[in-house]
Amino acid sequence: MTLIVYFGGKMNRREDSIFSHKSWDILCKVRDTLKVNVFIVDISGKMIVPPEIRRYGGSLLMDPAMGFDLRINADTSLSTRTQFGGKYFELRNRFNLHCLGIPVFLDELVVGNIIVGPMVINKRLSPEKYSLLAKEQNLYAAALISNINDLRIVSNMDASSMLGLINEIAVNNVEMIAGNDDATKRADRIEQEVTANFKGFLKGILKFANVESGSIMALDPEGKNLTVKAVEGMDKGIIGQSIKLGSGIAGIAASEKESFLIGSTSDDNRIAHLLKRRDIKRSLVLPLVNDDRVCGVLNLHTKKSNDHITANLDSINYFSELFARSA
Secondary structure, three states: OEEEEEOOOOOOOOOEEEEEHHHHHHHHHHHHHHOOOEEEEEOOOOEEEOOOOOOOOHHHHOOHHHOOOOOOOOOOOOEEEEEEOOOEEEEEEOOOOEEEEEEEEEOOEEEEEEEEEEEEEOOOOOHHHHHHHHHHOOOOHHHHHHHHHOOOEEOHHHHHHHHHHHHHHHHOOEEOOOOOOOHHHHHHHHHHHHHHHHHHHHHHHHHHHOOOEEEEEEEOOOOOEEEEEEEEOOOHHHOOOEEEOOOHHHHHHHHHOOOEEEOOOOOOOOOHHHOOOOOOOEEEEEEEEEOOEEEEEEEEEEOOOOOOOOOOHHHHHHHHHHHHHHO
16 A cells, blocks of 8 residues: 655656655654654645644644745745755744754655654743744734643754654655556565665664664564665675574574664673674664564664664664564
C-alpha cells in the first residue's frame, strides 16, 4: 500500500513524487515521539499533508496571525525566513516560535518541503512579552500562552538532530511515479521501497546518535540467518552477506534478544573475545523486535568520543521499535 503525495499539481515525472505508506507511518510515529508537528507543502507553499491540528501547536500553525503561511504570495510581515544548518530553512515569527523546513528533491529539483514545528528554540519569551504581543495581534493572551507552553523547547543541536532524522527517513523514500507499472515493476518498486526504508532509517539514526558508521541486518523468514541490508560509513560490499543466528555479536544479540552497548573492551564473556578493533570507541548492537519476534539487528559504531548514543539511548530504542513494527 502506498500513500501518494503529489507536488506541483500537474502529473509529470519531474513534479510528482511518492512517499511509501510505511515511511509516512514511521514519520508520524517519529512526530509523536518527538512531540513536534510534521507536515508537507509543495513548492508554492500549498499544504499537501496537513499538520496534526489538535496537538503539537497545530492550531497555532493554522492561525493567520501567527505568520506561518508558507505560500509564495503570502504576507510574510509576521515572520522572517533564514537558513538553518546549511541545507534547511527556518521560519521564525514574532512570538519567537520556529518552523524548520526540509527541502524535498527529485532529479536535483526542489519540489516541496517537509516542515517541522512549531517549536521553541532554547527559551520561551516571558508571559508578559507574550501578552503584549497577543494584544498587538488581537489574540486572547491566556489561550496563546497555554498553547505555547505545550510546545517542546529544543536546543539548536536537538533541532539539527531532529531534522537529520526526519530528513533521512522521509526524503530517502521519495520515488518517481512512472505511469502504470506492470507486475515486474511493482515488485521492483516494493524492493526499492524496502531498501529505501532501511537506508533512510539507518542514516537518520546515525545522525541522531552522532556516529559515523553502522549497518542494519534482517533476519530471514526461517529465523536462521541475518543478512546485511544497509550500511553507512562501511564497505558496501558487505551488503547481502549473511551470518547464522547466534554467530558474532549481532547474532548473539538477535538470538538472546539483548542489546550490547560496548566500549573498546568488554567484561561480558559472551562477546569479549569477539572485539577485535581497539579503534572503535563505542558500539551499539541492538536487536529489532516486533511483538517479541526478532526481525533484524541495528549496529552502530564510532571512532569518536563525542557520540550521543548513551544520551539518546532511550529514543534510539524507541525509534528502533517503531521501525521494527513498520519494516
